[in-house]
Amino acid sequence: MSGDKGGGSAHDAAMRFQGSSQVVRPPCLWTTSVIAPLIANSLALASLLIMLSSGLALIYGLRDVINFGHGALYMLGAYLGYSIALVGGFWVALFFAPLLLALLGVVFEYGVLRPLRGRSHIEVALVTLGLGIILGQALIFIYGGEARGVDAPAALAGSVSLYNLSYPVYRIFLIAMGLGSCTALALWLRFSTSGLYVRAVSQDPSVARMMGVNSDRLSLLVTSLSAAFAGVAGVLAGPYLSVDPGMDVTMIVDCLIIVVIGGTGSIAGSIVAALLFGFVQVAGSVFLPDLAALAPYVLLFVVLLIAPRGIGRGRAPA
Amino acid sequence: MSNGTATRVAARNGALLPGASTRVPVAVVLAALLFGLGAFAPVHLASEFVLRIASGGLLLGMLALSVAFLMCQAGLVALGAASVYGGVGYLFAIAMSEWDLSPTSALLFAFVTVVLYSVALGALIVRTNPLAFMMLTLAAGEMINHGVMLEALRDYTSGADGLVVNFKGAILGMTAADLANATQFWPIAWSAAWLLGLAAYAVRRSRFGAILRAIRDNEERMRFSGFDTYLPRLVAFVFVNAIAAICGLLHVLNSGFVSPESLGLGVSTNALVAALIGGVAGSTGPIAGGVLFAFAQDQFGARGFTQLLTGVAMVVFIVALPRGVVGSLVEAARRNLLPKRGAR
Amino acid sequence: MLEIANLCVSYGRVRALDGVDLTIRGAGALHGIIGPNGAGKSTLLDAVTGRRPPSGGAVRYRGQDITRKSVRWRRRHGMARSFQRTSIFTDLTVREQLTLVARHLRDDRLDDVIEVMNLGEWLGEKAGRIAYGVQRRVDVALALIGRPELLLMDEPGAGLSAHETLSLFQHLRDLVRERGMAAVVVEHDVDAVFACCDVVSVLDLGRHLATGSPAAIRADSRVIAAYLGSAA
Numbered sequence: 043m044s045g046d047k048g049g050g051s052a053h054d055a056a057m058r059f060q061g062s063s064q065v066v067r068p069p070c071l072w073t074t075s076v077i078a079p080l081i082a083n084s085l086a087l088a089s090l091l092i093m094l095s096s097g098l099a100l101i102y103g104l105r106d107v108i109n110f111g112h113g114a115l116y117m118l119g120a121y122l123g124y125s126i127a128l129v130g131g132f133w134v135a136l137f138f139a140p141l142l143l144a145l146l147g148v149v150f151e152y153g154v155l156r157p158l159r160g161r162s163h164i165e166v167a168l169v170t171l172g173l174g175i176i177l178g179q180a181l182i183f184i185y186g187g188e189a190r191g192v193d194a195p196a197a198l199a200g201s202v203s204l205y206n207l208s209y210p211v212y213r214i215f216l217i218a219m220g221l222g223s224c225t226a227l228a229l230w231l232r233f234s235t236s237g238l239y240v241r242a243v244s245q246d247p248s249v250a251r252m253m254g255v256n257s258d259r260l261s262l263l264v265t266s267l268s269a270a271f272a273g274v275a276g277v278l279a280g281p282y283l284s285v286d287p288g289m290d291v292t293m294i295v296d297c298l299i300i301v302v303i304g305g306t307g308s309i310a311g312s313i314v315a316a317l318l319f320g321f322v323q324v325a326g327s328v329f330l331p332d333l334a335a336l337a338p339y340v341l342l343f344v345v346l347l348i349a350p351r352g353i354g355r356g357r358a359p360a
Numbered sequence: 361m362s363n364g365t366a367t368r369v370a371a372r373n374g375a376l377l378p379g380a381s382t383r384v385p386v387a388v389v390l391a392a393l394l395f396g397l398g399a400f401a402p403v404h405l406a407s408e409f410v411l412r413i414a415s416g417g418l419l420l421g422m423l424a425l426s427v428a429f430l431m432c433q434a435g436l437v438a439l440g441a442a443s444v445y446g447g448v449g450y451l452f453a454i455a456m457s458e459w460d461l462s463p464t465s466a467l468l469f470a471f472v473t474v475v476l477y478s479v480a481l482g483a484l485i486v487r488t489n490p491l492a493f494m495m496l497t498l499a500a501g502e503m504i505n506h507g508v509m510l511e512a513l514r515d516y517t518s519g520a521d522g523l524v525v526n527f528k529g530a531i532l533g534m535t536a537a538d539l540a541n542a543t544q545f546w547p548i549a550w551s552a553a554w555l556l557g558l559a560a561y562a563v564r565r566s567r568f569g570a571i572l573r574a575i576r577d578n579e580e581r582m583r584f585s586g587f588d589t590y591l592p593r594l595v596a597f598v599f600v601n602a603i604a605a606i607c608g609l610l611h612v613l614n615s616g617f618v619s620p621e622s623l624g625l626g627v628s629t630n631a632l633v634a635a636l637i638g639g640v641a642g643s644t645g646p647i648a649g650g651v652l653f654a655f656a657q658d659q660f661g662a663r664g665f666t667q668l669l670t671g672v673a674m675v676v677f678i679v680a681l682p683r684g685v686v687g688s689l690v691e692a693a694r695r696n697l698l699p700k701r702g703a704r
Numbered sequence: 705m706l707e708i709a710n711l712c713v714s715y716g717r718v719r720a721l722d723g724v725d726l727t728i729r730g731a732g733a734l735h736g737i738i739g740p741n742g743a744g745k746s747t748l749l750d751a752v753t754g755r756r757p758p759s760g761g762a763v764r765y766r767g768q769d770i771t772r773k774s775v776r777w778r779r780r781h782g783m784a785r786s787f788q789r790t791s792i793f794t795d796l797t798v799r800e801q802l803t804l805v806a807r808h809l810r811d812d813r814l815d816d817v818i819e820v821m822n823l824g825e826w827l828g829e830k831a832g833r834i835a836y837g838v839q840r841r842v843d844v845a846l847a848l849i850g851r852p853e854l855l856l857m858d859e860p861g862a863g864l865s866a867h868e869t870l871s872l873f874q875h876l877r878d879l880v881r882e883r884g885m886a887a888v889v890v891e892h893d894v895d896a897v898f899a900c901c902d903v904v905s906v907l908d909l910g911r912h913l914a915t916g917s918p919a920a921i922r923a924d925s926r927v928i929a930a931y932l933g934s935a936a
Contacts, residue, residue, distance in 0.1 A: 175671030
């Protein structure tokens with residue numbers, strides 16, 4: 043069975059989960075046949091969200107700038123993945139698309155972030171929003187307005203059977219990728235010099251600069267990594283969600299909610315937030331399908347009312 | 361410069377600059393002339409089509425004023441402006457069709473409800489940091505947007521089809537047909553724009569405005585100087601939502617129709633872009649920006665390029681023309697027309 | 705006037721203040737607080753002024769427990785503070801921000817503050833564009849508005865030369881005597897503190913080490929050990 047197709051939003055993905063397990067279940071029975079796919083699907087969705095929102099959170103923590111074009115980068119990664127996969131297959135796409143996006147990240151750093159350094163944060167954010175819109179429109183112009191399906195590679199097609207339940211291999215791969223990138227990120231932040239610098243600058247930018255941290259080089263690294271990860275997420279999303287116009291808007295909104303819930307400058311916070319978000323979205327689509335689209339917004343309100351600064355221990359005030 | 365006594369004496373005399381006492385009335389007379397001219401000349405000079413676009417532009421401009429005011433004075437970007445703009449129209453329509461209220465009562469009902477809503481929402485969200493605030497206004501707007509299309513409320517809102525508004529009777533002597541007429545609506549839109557623009561100006565120049573801007577500048581120091589930093593921002597939020605509600609009501613009176621599109625994120629973004637085009641500071645900028653945007657949209661929208669226009673405008677105006685069209689003109693005028701000051 | 709009882713502040717697992725007991729007596733006296741790096745001086749000030757909630761202990765002002773009172777309440781009841789990292793209104797002119805606060809606190813003797821802090825020639829300038837030293841004076845001036853009874857200052861000499869700091873302290877001492885107010889100054893520059901303060905307290909590693917006259921503190925072996933120990 044090849045990968046899923048259909049609308050590109052997280053909500054649409056969640057809606058399709060209902061077909062993933064072969065056991066027909068009544069909605070309110072808490073059995074393994076309901077819980078297990080629920081958790082697995084939440085993890086799969088969260089994997090994508092973690093890859094995207096940690097990139098967003100890193101740039102925000104480092105430069106206090108929200109890259110509103112992040113969703114468009116993800117969309118570019120998905121469309122590039124689609125095109126490259128047509129000629130070279132999935133794995134080639136998974137290798138080259140992130141590379142191309144990392145290059146775009148470098149262009150973004152030198153062409154946009156550095157020249158606009160003196161401007162207010164709102165202004166830079168709005169410029170990235172404008173650029174994101176332009177990129178999105180360009181992609182629609184080139185590829186047209188219908189959704190494209192991408193097939194999962196042969197190695198990852200099909201389902202695997204566990205305890206009477208059937209689960210698509212591709213999603214397990216997705217969860218593994220998510221886990222892998224999380225671990226890689228955590229290791230980098232914790233044990234490498236640049237990771238330490240990123241944490242320091244995120245916590246207290248002025249002090250870190252005083253200690254001679256080259257925040258320019260750091261920023262270049264973070265921006266291109268962030269773009270590369272958006273590319274990875276875009277390619278991975280192909281067989282799982284599908285590639286369609288409008289995926290940039292839904293994704294940037296979801297990622298922004300996650301970053302805000304996670305707390306400024308807290309990567310751990312955004313990871314927890316992504317997990318929470320994934321779960322709420324999937325659970326919402328299973329138990330309350332009509333209102334599932336509103337779930338992220340309700341989550342945002344609830345979390346911020348309880349913890350106004352977000353989940354993680356972010357930057358100290360002023 | 362530090363001769364406090366001299367300045368205090370001069371201020372008491374009411375004239376700090378020679379000729380100032382005659383300068384103010386001249387400005388007022390000119391403004392009144394401009395107002396009168398603008399209210400009636402276009403009706404005779406422009407086609408109905410142009411008037412329609414221009415009125416729409418004024419309405420968008422007033423919404424842009426609401427967004428720009430909060431952004432400049434309080435440093436907060438509200439992305440849910442359209443939900444108030446469209447939402448008030450829905451309330452107006454529903455009040456008449458479901459509860460048989462007279463048009464004027466329905467108008468008041470819709471306005472008051474929206475103001476109460478913004479008090480409640482503002483009370484919750486004004487305390488958060490600017491990014492969280494922006495996302496929360498977006499979330500609230502999107503929830504209303506989705507809410508309007510819910511199956512459960514279809515009987516009230518007609519879902520995605522939108523509601524046709526027809527009211528019997530008249531508001532202040534004008535019937536539904538009168539209000540839908542472009543030549544009769546233009547003076548109303550023009551007057552409303554002036555009124556709201558002046559209201560925003562008055563608030564900006566007041567002590568309340570100074571406090572808002574100081575809170576934006578350094579919220580912590582304001583608290584440590586004994587100020588309440590929560591209430592002023594809440595009041596500002598309610599104020600800008602009241603502006604959005606007023607132009608939203610004008611919109612529904614003129615168009616006779618309300619749909620989920622009028623409350624969507626697209627309209628909120630358009631308002632933001634209109635503010636950027638015209639200039640976010642002041643009152644004239646956003647309103648003029650709305651008119652400019654409306655005409656640009658007419659040119660490009662037909663070819664499906666509205667979104668692209670939005671994106672390009674955002675980048676171009678922030679990078680090259682951060683003060684917007686109006687702001688740049690004012691700046692150019694100031695530099696070239698005012699006498700040069702002596703060396704400091 | 706100000707009583708600090710067993711005050712504790714924690715940042716996660718780090719105890720920045722570990723049960724500090726301190727009394728600031730009274731009007732007309734300049735009370736300096738010194739201590740090696742990491743002693744918790746700024747944290748003490750933040751906890752006392754309400755900027756950071758303490759995890760334990762109490763702060764009493766004129767006999768009243770103010771530990772949970774808001775920052776705004778404290779200012780309106782005569783407790784003002786200045787900041788280590790200059791906190792002023794960069795978009796407003798010097799005159800605009802001073803007038804804004806003065807009107808709010810109903811202080812009509814703004815000219816005094818301007819004169820004391822020597823800001824006369826800078827009134828029309830935007831605060832974001834003036835020299836650092838002048839900005840620090842504006843920071844202090846904002847705290848002086850409204851005739852506070854208790855002035856708390858966080859490293860007023862930060863970023864200033866030794867000479868400027870000494871001069872600032874001398875001004876402060878005169879001001880304190882003139883107005884009969886109490887002032888607590890956390891400072892890194894020990895020389896200025898010893899030269900101008902009436903009472904000196906020493907903090908080390910989140911604890912109150914000693915309090916006394918400048919001469920007594922200078923000779924105190926525990927204080928010397930604390931400073932030497934931290935230099936190691």
